[in-house]
Amino acid sequence: MKPGRKRKLVDEVCGEWQVSIRKACEALEFDRSTYHYKSRRCGQAALEDRIKAICHVRVRYGYRRVHVLLRREGWRHGQNKTRRIYRELGLQLRNKTPKRRVKAKLRDDRRPATRSNETWAMDFVHDQLATGHKLRVLTIVDIFSRFSPALQPRFTFRGSDVVAILERACKEVGYPATIRVDQGSEFVSRDLDLWAYQRGVTLDFSRPGKPTDNAFIEAFNGRFRAECLNTHWFLSLADAQEKVETWRRYYNCASEHPSGYVIEEKRFC
Structure with missing residues (x-):
């Protein structure tokens, strides 16, 4: 089970049974350090917006070509990050996409x-x-x-x-x-x-x-x-x-x- 899901279960146990986080983690066999961990990764909202903007105009571009355009604009992250965000946003190419669902930049x-x-x-x-x-x-x-x-x-x-x-x-x-x-x-x-x-x-x-x-x-x-x-x-x-x-x-x-x-x-x- 993913840490995010386990963390949610710990919160549910604590709220429903009125027990401490320590006891809830012991019952679920979930490490408390993992529960308290806070990601240090900087926000990626700006990068997500830019990837969506590119794909709205260049609707036939995959994540590799989107990454090339991002590099030209000065972004310095790796291709794997572009691929992960590209997939999380649901921008994968489909061979037969109805026209009513195709996104494009307005004129x-x-x-x-x-x-x-x-x-x-x-x-x-x-x-x-x-x-x-x-x-x-x-x-x-x-x-x-x-x-x-x-x-x-x-x-x-x-x-x-x-x-x-x-x-x-x-x-x-x-x-x-x-x-x-x-x-x-x-x-x-x-x-x-x-x-x-x-x-x-x-x-x-x-x-x-x-x-x-x-x-x-x-x-x-x-x-x-x-x-x-x-x-x-x-x-x-x-x-x-x-x-x-x-x-x-x-x-x-x-x-x-x-x-x-x-x-x-x-x-x-």
Whole structure:
């Protein structure tokens, strides 16, 4: 029996039978020094709150990746402590969690972008070749200027592929302060997390099942599908890459976008 449970039994015996702690401990064969022991461990409420805050936003992170983020923020405790608190809070990952039970950070702290490269949005669009082969397109857009730094079709994507595309785009137009993404496996990957940390980029995750948290990329994807994907047959991956890049350049060079913001960065056309 755990000491905490035995200590509770001692208190119950003392209260019910009106006996001393010494006699109650002797009857229950419980050492009095253990009963009187007071933990010297400092409080961990702040650490618990921080772990919960991380898991509310990064809902697919296990305790190891949570510990990495804590170390980056200056916490110096061991990984075992993170694991213990993570489990005590009931944050273990479940493969099939109903959407109504998934926790996520509310979007009440977002502010409208006021300049280019302040906030990007990123997502995937699905399509297929004329042969029926499935195709995915990584779409990226600056939510202030509506400039699209990259549109990349591929058959499959990994986290490292997303990092390579972002690095090429950022070398041309600069690094964003924040990138809004959903909870897709490519976006919660270790590769993208490490890249964002090294480049000083914040990954702003949407709540699962809430596409309105990333409404800018949804609107962009709708226009991209209507004007490009639905109007072309893609015979091969190379053909898709060429046509998608042509549309991206046309979109970026448009004199005015639906938002009313006039793009002045013609050097990227």
